[in-house]
Amino acid sequence: MTIALSLSFLTDSALVLHFTNVLITSGSMRRYLQPIQVAQAVQLLQDGTSIRDVARRFVVSPSTVSRAWRRYQETGRYTRRAGQGRRRASTQQQDLQNELQLATGVHVSDQTVRNRLSEGGMRALLEPVLKxxxxxxxxxxxxxxxxxxxxxxxxxxxxxxxxxxxxxxxxxxxxxxxxxxxxxxxxxxxxxxxxxxxxxxxxxxxxxxxxxxxxxxxxxxxxxxxxxxxxxxxxxxxxxxxxxxxxxxxxxxxxxxxxxxxxxxxxxxxxxxxxxxxxxxxxxxxxxxxxxxxxxxxxxxxxxxxxxxxxxxxxxxxxxxxxxxxxxxxxxxxxxxxxxxxxxxxxxxxxxxxxxxxxx
Structure with missing residues (x-):
């Protein structure tokens, strides 16, 4: 299924909503969350957001969010246990690039992603590892x-x-x-x-x-x-x-x-x-x-x-x-x-x- 959107006609929020709806209706919903997404989901849940709303935000099923939340409560970890799931066929950067290309029809490099995040005032926080x-x-x-x-x-x-x-x-x-x-x-x-x-x-x-x-x-x-x-x-x-x-x-x-x-x-x-x-x-x-x-x-x-x-x-x-x-x-x-x-x-x-x- 090919998706071609013009960014000039869609705001950021409209683009995300459209992209989410297309994935849900086409059955392309992901079955896992990246560690950084798990951390964000945990924060949302702790702030009172419902599991269904969190799932809609990250374009995953509620059961995926529920499993991640339960794992975090049991282990305090944002990552899956070693050996869970099949070996990944792509890197996190490739996944992000593919999702952006699917949504916009434009291929971007990982450096472009970092540049845009920096321009938006986002930065990385260095925090101690908490077991x-x-x-x-x-x-x-x-x-x-x-x-x-x-x-x-x-x-x-x-x-x-x-x-x-x-x-x-x-x-x-x-x-x-x-x-x-x-x-x-x-x-x-x-x-x-x-x-x-x-x-x-x-x-x-x-x-x-x-x-x-x-x-x-x-x-x-x-x-x-x-x-x-x-x-x-x-x-x-x-x-x-x-x-x-x-x-x-x-x-x-x-x-x-x-x-x-x-x-x-x-x-x-x-x-x-x-x-x-x-x-x-x-x-x-x-x-x-x-x-x-x-x-x-x-x-x-x-x-x-x-x-x-x-x-x-x-x-x-x-x-x-x-x-x-x-x-x-x-x-x-x-x-x-x-x-x-x-x-x-x-x-x-x-x-x-x-x-x-x-x-x-």
Whole structure:
């Protein structure tokens, strides 16, 4: 069956509706969903959309959506179990290209698809892989703290490390050029193969204030360095200033949970909140790194050396208004509610971090 539509006579919504109706009436309805479609379907179902409406949106049968939903509830996975179904005869890109050609009569490349998505303001979110045990731990944490009001978070110090680099070229930047202009100066993008250097920093924030931004020389953090450079000289005095009830938030990076660090915290009587794995979206300081990136990015003169980048980061940290930090920490009740609504899955608070790379 050949379908030829003129995009000039159809709006996007009309095109999708027409395409859906043609597939349904011609019996060409697909019997599976791609993982990204399963994720979208799960979000729609969690938002209250009916299975039938979701099936109509993705041009599949309601039973297909029902199976995907049931599988997600049982395993927390968006993909089918290994070995399910026949071996695929085409790639996901080929499937998408074929569907577009069927709907429009025009063949498009995968790069064209990426270009159009980019022009539409769409971007990819980099999120930690969440296994079933991670989701369970996140859900348990959110339920335990869902009734905490803002004042409950007052004695809590949220901490994290972050790495910023001068250059993040992935060697995949492309330049449109004419034949024979391969080495023309205007078509050459220069980049530092070594990345141009990086700076790793540590910081802590609370409703009442913040620590100094600590720069980790050589950008390598070990358990001994974490104890001697951060816990002993920074966290311990901060805990003493806050007084009884002080709580430390740190992720599960190896230096943080090493025996020497746990022993030090126990000896000093510093309590640590049991933080679930893979949960940067629950820690408000993660968003503060984005705020700092924006400050550095919008400087009139971009940092050219590691020292300039270091100075710019310290300045951005010190000049960030305390009201900004207060608003970020005040979002904890909302973050917990979103985590519960997602059954321990990724929340809307998950951010795709800056072009200056971030390392947990």
């Amino acid at each position: 079933a045990q991670h989701r369970a731990a996140r859900l348990a944490f959110a339920k335990e703290h869902q009734n905490w009001q803002v004042f409950h978070w007052r004695p809590v110090l949220f901490t994290d490390e972050s790495r910023f680099t001068l250059s993040t070229c992935d060697r995949r930047e492309r330049v449109w050029r004419r034949r024979g202009e391969h080495y023309a100066a205007c078509n050459i993008i220069q980049h530092d193969c070594s990345g141009g250097g990086s700076v790793m920093v540590w910081g802590g924030i609370s409703l009442e204030g913040r620590t100094d931004l600590h720069v980790l020389a050589n950008s390598t953090l070990t358990a001994v360095r974490y104890r001697d450079e951060i816990l002993r000289p920074i966290v311990r005095p901060y805990a003493g200033a806050v007084g009884p009830g002080f709580l430390l938030v740190q992720d599960n990076a190896r230096p943080h949970v090493a025996k020497v660090c746990r022993q030090f915290l126990d000896d000093e009587g510093i309590d640590v909140i049991d933080w679930p794995l893979g949960s940067p979206d629950l820690n408000p300081i993660e968003k503060l790194w984005d705020v700092m990136y924006q400050c550095v990015q919008h400087r009139q003169v971009a940092p050219q050396t590691v020292q300039e980048l270091t100075d710019a980061l310290i300045q951005a940290w010190e000049e960030t208004p305390q009201d900004t930090i207060h608003r970020l920490i005040s979002s904890m009740p909302r973050r917990c509610q979103e985590c519960i609504q997602a059954c321990g899955g990724h929340t809307h608070s998950t951010e795709s971090h800056y072009e200056f790379t971030q390392a947990e």
